[in-house]
Amino acid sequence: MADRIEISPQDRVFVLSGAGISAESGFATFRASDGLWSGHRIEDVATPEGWHDDPSLVWRFYSQRRRDAAKAQPNPAHWALADLEAAIGRQGDGDRFFLCTQNVDDLHERAGSQRMIHMHGQLFESRCEDYCGQPVFADRSECLTLEGIARCKCGARIRPHIVWFGEIPLDMDRIQREIDRCTVLLVVGTSGVVYPAANFIHWANQRNRHGKREVRTVYVGPERPANADAFSQIVLGKAGEVIPGLFEVAAL
Numbered sequence: 260m261a262d263r264i265e266i267s268p269q270d271r272v273f274v275l276s277g278a279g280i281s282a283e284s285g286f287a288t289f290r291a292s293d294g295l296w297s298g299h300r301i302e303d304v305a306t307p308e309g310w311h312d313d314p315s316l317v318w319r320f321y322s323q324r325r326r327d328a329a330k331a332q333p334n335p336a337h338w339a340l341a342d343l344e345a346a347i348g349r350q351g352d353g354d355r356f357f358l359c360t361q362n363v364d365d366l367h368e369r370a371g372s373q374r375m376i377h378m379h380g381q382l383f384e385s386r387c388e389d390y391c392g393q394p395v396f397a398d399r400s401e402c403l404t405l406e407g408i409a410r411c412k413c414g415a416r417i418r419p420h421i422v423w424f425g426e427i428p429l430d431m432d433r434i435q436r437e438i439d440r441c442t443v444l445l446v447v448g449t450s451g452v453v454y455p456a457a458n459f460i461h462w463a464n465q466r467n468r469h470g471k472r473e474v475r476t477v478y479v480g481p482e483r484p485a486n487a488d489a490f491s492q493i494v495l496g497k498a499g500e501v502i503p504g505l506f507e508v509a510a511l
Contacts, residue, residue: 284332336501336502379428
């Protein structure tokens with residue numbers, strides 16, 4: 260068991276969660292080793308070009324992923340991160356915790372996480388393909404045919420609110436601000452090869468120069484990530500087994 264990490268009343272915690280934490284809940288994740296995602300080429304179901312070529316295939320793919328995500332349940336790592344946020348919040352400053360996830364499922368929310376963003380979009384939301392000004396909306400429907408694809412008020416098609424390869428992740432300005440002021444950076448279940456998230460550790464380390472250690476950086480996952488050398492602490496193991504009990508929130 261890893262040594263417990265104390266969170267002082269002055270600490271600000273930034274958490275980045277990746278595919279590994281969802282995989283522990285049985286939700287299939289994208290792994291680039293074979294270029295396939297649930298039997299489909301990434302180019303066909305997770306790029307603007309794939310949407311342009313065959314929107315009905317894209318919608319069938321994400322409809323199946325909505326079904327899969329609805330069946331998955333939060334695991335102990337999701338609950339532990341929500342508990343950490345609540346414990347910090349009980350000290351009177353909920354602004355000291357921030358969770359950024361690369362995952363598109365809603366497992367963090369279902370465990371109770373509140374102060375968070377999905378940098379790659381959300382599976383249970385949809386939007387206009389043209390960003391015409393109509394707001395993103397909650398959506399758990401399924402679409403299996405080209406004729407069934409809903410239309411926006413502007414006439415454009417409705418697409419899943421997912422950041423596909425080649426698109427810009429969401430809320431990057433806010434992410435940068437939160438990293439700039441955190442004192443603890445926890446990265447959970449990522450490979451360290453997907454950018455810009457793989458750079459978050461390097462952004463934090465820009466403040467750890469000239470012998471100063473302003474940010475403690477911790478990685479948790481079953482395997483060492485590609486950017487492992489950038490972390491001050493590596494804890495190998497499943498997130499659901501490691502994160503519960505890893506943190507101790509010091510009393511005021």
